[in-house]
Amino acid sequence: QVQLVESGGGVVQPGRSLRLSCAASGFTFSTYGMHWVRQAPGKGLEWVAVIWSDGSKKDHADSVKGRFTISRDNSKNTLYLQMNSLRVEDTAVYICARDRGAGAGFDPWGLGTLVTVSS
Amino acid sequence: DIQMTQSPSTLSGSQGDRVTVTCRASQSIGSSLAWYQRKPGKAPKILIYVASALESGVPSRFSGSGSGTEFTLTISSLQPDDFATYYCQQYYSYPYTFGQGTKLDIK
Numbered sequence: 001q002v003q004l005v006e007s008g009g010g011v012v013q014p015g016r017s018l019r020l021s022c023a024a025s026g027f028t029f030s031t032y033g034m035h036w037v038r039q040a041p042g043k044g045l046e047w048v049a050v051i052w053s054d055g056s057k058k059d060h061a062d063s064v065k066g067r068f069t070i071s072r073d074n075s076k077n078t079l080y081l082q083m084n085s086l087r088v089e090d091t092a093v094y095i096c097a098r099d100r101g102a103g104a105g106f107d108p109w110g111l112g113t114l115v116t117v118s119s
Numbered sequence: 120d121i122q123m124t125q126s127p128s129t130l131s132g133s134q135g136d137r138v139t140v141t142c143r144a145s146q147s148i149g150s151s152l153a154w155y156q157r158k159p160g161k162a163p164k165i166l167i168y169v170a171s172a173l174e175s176g177v178p179s180r181f182s183g184s185g186s187g188t189e190f191t192l193t194i195s196s197l198q199p200d201d202f203a204t205y206y207c208q209q210y211y212s213y214p215y216t217f218g219q220g221t222k223l224d225i226k
Contacts, residue, residue, distance in 0.1 A: 035215075037163075044206065044217055044218070044219045044220040045155075045157070045163070045206050045208075045217040045220070046217065047208075047214055047215040047216060047217065050213065050215070059213045059214070061214050062120075062214070095162070095163070097163075103150075103151060103168065103169050103210065104168050104169070104172075105153035105155075105165045105168035105174075105208070105210065106153070106155075106163075106165060106208075107164075107165045107174070108162065109162040109163045109164075110162060111160075111161070111162050112162075
């Protein structure tokens, strides 16, 4: 079945780096745009970044621009989020989601991976 | 950036109630709006896209309406499985933005 599974979260000190992965299965990964969304503890959903199906275009939220980079490896059916210069306010569950295109919204979503930034 | 304002933040209901959640965009987004259901420990689930299209497999008690700047999600008869948090999302332009969420709990 169509599935997304995130990994790579953990506890990290402020200023350090972490790379998240999102493994896709059950669909032709290379034909879909992909997103990262996060949810801080007790807060709502926040869009983080998007990458086009072929990786040719990317965009990031202002809150992470210059620190986070979205990328993908279509040969490995995997989406990544490189997070540098982490801040306490980046603490959140990071969730990947497939963009179905043509205005059809995000589906499916993964369960997410928790990133805790703390000294 | 387009701001999405959801109301109410919290909604209490009983089984069988009809409830409505409203989402307002800070500028016109046409019909580029989706609604998601979020439960603790579960992946977000799409309910409605292009403002009013019901996702396959989602019960018909869910419906969406609106265009431009004002949108609604209606649950016609609350069921126990519906108690969750609901989010609207605009995908008219980047950065895509979500409403702050509406938590639907049991009265």
